[in-house]
Amino acid sequence: MIIWSVETSCDETALAVVEASGGLKNPKFAVLESVVSSQIAVHRPFGGVVPNLAKREHLKNLPLLLEKLSAKGLDIRKADLLAVTIGPGLEPALWTGVNFAKELAKKYKKPLLGVNHLEGHIFSFLLSSGARRAKPSEVFPAAALLVSGGHTLILKMKSLTEWKRMGETRDDAVGEAYDKVARLLDFPYPGGPEIEKAAGAGSASVFFPRPMLDQKNYDFSFSGLKTAVLYYLRDHPAKTEKERNDVAASFQEAAVEVLVKKTVRAAADAEAKSIILSGGVAANKRLRAELKKAARKEKIKFFAPEMRFNTDNAAMIGVAAYIAKLRGKKRRISAQANLII
Ligand code: KG4
Ligand code: ZN
Numbered sequence: 001m002i003i004w005s006v007e008t009s010c011d012e013t014a015l016a017v018v019e020a021s022g023g024l025k026n027p028k029f030a031v032l033e034s035v036v037s038s039q040i041a042v043h044r045p046f047g048g049v050v051p052n053l054a055k056r057e058h059l060k061n062l063p064l065l066l067e068k069l070s071a072k073g074l075d076i077r078k079a080d081l082l083a084v085t086i087g088p089g090l091e092p093a094l095w096t097g098v099n100f101a102k103e104l105a106k107k108y109k110k111p112l113l114g115v116n117h118l119e120g121h122i123f124s125f126l127l128s129s130g131a132r133r134a135k136p137s138e139v140f141p142a143a144a145l146l147v148s149g150g151h152t153l154i155l156k157m158k159s160l161t162e163w164k165r166m167g168e169t170r171d172d173a174v175g176e177a178y179d180k181v182a183r184l185l186d187f188p189y190p191g192g193p194e195i196e197k198a199a200g201a202g203s204a205s206v207f208f209p210r211p212m213l214d215q216k217n218y219d220f221s222f223s224g225l226k227t228a229v230l231y232y233l234r235d236h237p238a239k240t241e242k243e244r245n246d247v248a249a250s251f252q253e254a255a256v257e258v259l260v261k262k263t264v265r266a267a268a269d270a271e272a273k274s275i276i277l278s279g280g281v282a283a284n285k286r287l288r289a290e291l292k293k294a295a296r297k298e299k300i301k302f303f304a305p306e307m308r309f310n311t312d313n314a315a316m317i318g319v320a321a322y323i324a325k326l327r328g329k330k331r332r333i334s335a336q337a338n339l340i341i
Helices: 040-046 051-071 091-108 117-126 129-133 174-184 191-201 223-235 241-269 285-297 315-327
Strands: 002-007 012-021 028-038 081-087 112-116 142-147 152-157 163-168 274-278 301-303
Touching (some): 002 315, 028 051, 051 091, 081 091, 081 315, 129 301, 142 241, 191 241, 191 285, 241 285, 274 285
Parallel strands (some): 081 112
Antiparallel strands (some): 012 028, 142 152
């Protein structure tokens, strides 16, 4: 089945064409094309995403990306299904994608499926060579850690179709904490990759608290960690590059330790055969390496998407659409349908 997908929930405009096969028992995906138009330069002067600017950029970029796919020889008339992210996300941004997808569906007479952005991230691990080789019996049950700019949660997944939430952040998402700490250190937006780079050049010489690490639940609190960095910087202003790098490394160490230890505990509780990592913060090499190492120590498998599918993209929306379609989820968007968030 050929799926064309659209993603505009935040500040990346993305289209993808995915070929899906194998059914729910053994789903396999080939990404025929995935194109992303980043708006980082547009939002950077504001230090964060401005929803109406995001909308304007999506409106401009969607037709350009569609042309790009045609120029690469892909023909939408061959699509079996169209899919679009319907939430959660920034409403003006989401609507541009939904309206664009609806127009395409009408013009080419294709069915259109609405996809939950978080399901997109969760299933993005299927876009990795490890998952392509693995049998479902080697993956599930799994403990899945989703870490993005808007969410931080741990799921117990019994299968691709059955899961429950084990824990989540009680305040800021970890990506948000990365972005806020980056701002405190005068790094540009988005802060995650900047902190990672600075941390790589620094040493974790400052001890920041590990919020909720010792509590017997799977919840997180990253706002407290960000505040600890704020107070530290108030008392010890980071004047040199080395001081900034050390604070970045120390913050990252605290965040990664809490994420890894809680996920490993959740995996033990879930009797998981694997740990699955996804979301924009999954692009962080330190987090990937530490979680992989911890999984190996527990003798369980570790899956994370190929690097380009961690941050927002439309290929993961195509993957989630295939699974949602096989589950028979009723999220078909009719011409009159409202946005389901
Ligand atoms: O999944 P995503 O692209 O968008 C949301 O659904 O939120 O995640 C974006 C988040 C941002 O907070 C960004 O700073 C963070 O992911 N991020 C990173 C890295 N790359 C992106 N955080 C830490 N290290 C990175 N390398
Ligand atoms: Zn996302």
